[in-house]
Amino acid sequence: MTAELVRGQNHPLSRSRVEIRVSAGTPVLALAQLGDDTGRLAGPGAVAHPGARALPGLEVPGAASGQHRIAVDLDAVAPAVHRVGLVLVLPPGGPGHFGAVPASYVSVADPEGAELAGYTLTGLESETAVVALELYRRQGAWKVRAVGQGYAAGLGALLTDAGLPAPAAAELAAAALGTAPAGDITLAVMPGGPAPTVPRGLRAPATAQTPTPAPAPAPQDVPAAPTPTPPPMPPQPQAGPDTAGGPPTISYAHPRRRTSTEPPEPAPRPAAPPRPGEQPRPVAGDASGWSMEERLYNQVWGMFEDLARSVAAYRGAVEFADSRMDRELDEALSDPRHRLGGSGNAARDAARGRREELVARAQEVLDRDLVQLTSESEVVEPALPAAYARWDNPVWQAHSVPAEAPLALRLGDLHLPERPDLRIPMLVRVPLERGLWIDNGRTGSEAAMAMDTDRLRRAAMDMAVAHAARMLAAHPADRFAVHVIDAAGAGAASLAPLVRAGVLAGAPAAGAAAVTETLERLTRRVDLVQMAVRAGAPEDLPPDVDTSDQLLIVHDFPHGFDDRAVTRLRYLADEGPAVGVHLLMVADRDEASAYGPLLDPLWRSLMRLSPVPDNHLADPWVHHAWIFEPDLPPQGSRVLNQALERVAAARGRAR
Template identity: 30%
Template sequence: MTVHLVPGQNAPLPSRVLRFRAVDATPIDVSVLIVDGDLRALSSDHFVFYNQRRAAGVELDVDGTVLLRLDEVDAAAAGVLCVVSADPASPNGSSMLAREGLSATLADENDRALVVFDVPLVGSEAAAICLEIYRRGTEWKVRAVGQGYDGGLAELVTRHGVEVGEPAHPVVEEIPAIPGPAGIPLDPAHSFERAWMIFEDAARSAASFRSSRDYAQARLDDELSESVADPSTRNSPAVVHSQARAQERCAALVAEAQRKFDGETSQLADELRAVDPLLPRSLATFESSAWTKPVTGSAVTDGLRLGELSAPDLGELRVPFCVHYPVGRPLWIVGDPAEAAPVVAALAARMLVASPGAEQRLEVVDLSGSLRTFTEPLGALLAAPVVSSASDITARLTALSESVDLAEMAARSGIRDTLPEPRLVILGDFPHGYGAEDAARIVHLADHGPAVGTSLIIVGDSAAADSDPGVAVLERIAQQVPTSGVLTVSDPWTGNDWILTPDRLPDHPLHRASVLDSLTGQ
């Protein structure tokens, strides 16, 4: 039965004769390091690669398969590291391993696959340790590693105690984890793609760091368990010493992973600083010069920034979280209206500038007055006075629904020059003060509005969803953004969770006024 490993996971090996193979989307070389308990090569003769194909118990075939006879491996060896590296000298070769597609297999003497490990990479690595085959008493086990090295095979083997001269294949000393985009022109219509490329880089970097850290901890746990397996020696000085060494090895592995991750985080931060002034306002931070310089052109942007993503174990790493624009479903800002107001204002400001070629108009319901500091400076953009009385809500929603229906009829008839200008509808204090049928009208706006340029932001509490079917439908179809508590977002590349902190309109009065003035061209 084949076992599919994840980083740090180990498995027993039922066979002493093994075949190691690896495949990648780009040409690769396979090599092996025979190491001691500190993961240091026993000698340069214990490095098996394309220019030195044999060592005791290890043989590298010309087809890239490594044959391992574990009973013949040097008795001083604690383990064998199975390594892959990019082969830029081959046709279609690359100086880096492919971001996706690297898979390592360990088979028995009959070529039956025992373990498979799909190696997670950031995309900057030129070499990686796939598997560690290690002794445990008289038995052997295998552990998934997945540790990458940007400096290629030369860096990898040097860090494991092998002195190397000039490599047979050209190796880049330090391949940047993420290329800086400074000076690269951005197409405003494809800025969302750039933002998600940065998110993907961050997600893969974080996954690689966590994988390396988990591997180090799993290895430590395994070694500590092994050290106390014999009750007669578990309190001996030798065991205490071996445990201390195991702790040191774990700390060294984690420190190396942290060093690599910190470097990638620094490069990501540099990239974000470089690209922020080039982004359209709908995707830029409020500190960006995009909010103060004159707007040129009328290209429609394709993204909307909601906030920043972070994770407790990732230190200072922060990346923007953006969604496609136009937004195909309502945004529901969940929380107390007063607390939610800066978040609503930030989203609304970005939505109002997302289509500079077609100026949007505002329709606002604000019973509590929590949005007044946002709506009062934008009087020129209001399509109608702000609804401040509950008695006027139904009439406004009915008028909006009828307008959407007429716009749909005009669009179906091909009479596009009669379509109303795009509208951003903000429904504050929901569901308090709204009538029994108002939720159905809002659902109608949510279903039909986006096709004719009507976007929707709902502000308020979602607790009524438990008892009100209309509110429950809205809760189901809306993108909820809580203003308190924790909202986790799973990235689509590694499945790891991130915490979303929604953006807020600037606190400083002058900065806030500058942003709002830019919406009306002042």
């Protein structure tokens, strides 16, 4: 039985040799692109097109046609290739866009000819190039996913979005379109060795001319009441709360700090290949990367994307089933033949039955994916390093201050209503490229409105202290200096662990004069480091300038701030991250409303977090509204204090 897919839905493949079939309402070019585990292309050589048809495992046609049969040998593709994408392009001189022709149908069949999965590319309008579907590798097994990602700007835009530089993408698109004669062709299997690709997260030596892989996307701020229906891709940054232009596009991927020829750590032992019809057994660290830490980071992002797309497919299938049932019910009611007797009831019952059948099939697919992701989460979560782990993870009990900075830090967990117990770690890359704002106002969410004001403010400050403690504990002892502005002293109880451990750069700033002095000192550091970097002489900094990274925690803003202090804070938020000064604010936006729109750029420049569950973050693939929950130490536990004590001891040894 053929699995009828909707956009975003996937289906397992039990064969390594398959045939992709294309049936289009007009002649189209069929191209193939080979990507890493994020879908990024290593270079122009990762695209098979009419001017360069052969790639390991397949060969693409040299002609446009309304029918294609594409044989693919997945065992022959390079080990670094995780995705094989089928691209359909309208040739020059043909219809202007896909919306002007009947919907194309693509399917994957086994070598005997039986279709395994099919997908109708509906909803296309002005697009002239589209990624129809992709075969992708997940935990050693292959799946097919319906993509349907179209580009009105054509093949060049598609290739640019896949990671090629714009000039190379334009040149490749011209070559693909300019060498395509008319006719028909069937693709054949092409044996061969691995293609020269660079796995995601792997940085070649500085002297090698290899393309740099694109970074992973990050969660984006979304409005308070977003629509969960998945829009067409590619992803774009969402607008933050009551903003016009949205936050800047920020990457939280691996900073690729390794530049030597040092070999990567050994990969984890792969699990035994699954039996036919059996889901692959998950393995912690099965993604690409130099180290286990980086592989786990990339694996978490893979789980995040898989869950986003699986739920998008389910929601899309339910929406389609509902709309089809409504249409069939309208037709039944408008047919005079159904107004007498029981035929009308029968037609309505049949429409509802078809709807229930579609929803049940979609639920079955979603349940299968959720079971697999849950199994993977149960393997990955215990293997996470301290920087990525929950505070209740036993790894914190044996934690020691590291000698090298981590790739990322965990801020909390993300989940969707379809499976609340399946939590995906929310990892943010460090050094922070964007400040954090912990919203202690009661207007942010229903959970905040139901909470007592004092308890909410205490929870927000506890959350800020937990983030600061994790940042200190996950970095080398002398890497971070933490400053605190608590003008009214209202956060003293939450700040006690930091003060008691002696890990702050100074006493928390209380009162207007201390606020001004702290801001002036950090502003001076930003100015001096910027000038030194521009002059290419960082060694000429004055001896009193602390070259370690700085974290400024601001509590109860704007209490204690005058206009000049507000201007300095905005300057630190904008200019500080580039030179190692990072901002963590705990504030209620409503309380700063007296400044009017003056502070709107400040709020937009920060990533908003909530101390209570809230759905203000979206994934960059299908823009689901994810429920964010902060990660805090268990009540009554000493894990945070122990981590800070280790930081203080490590600093003492380093002096």
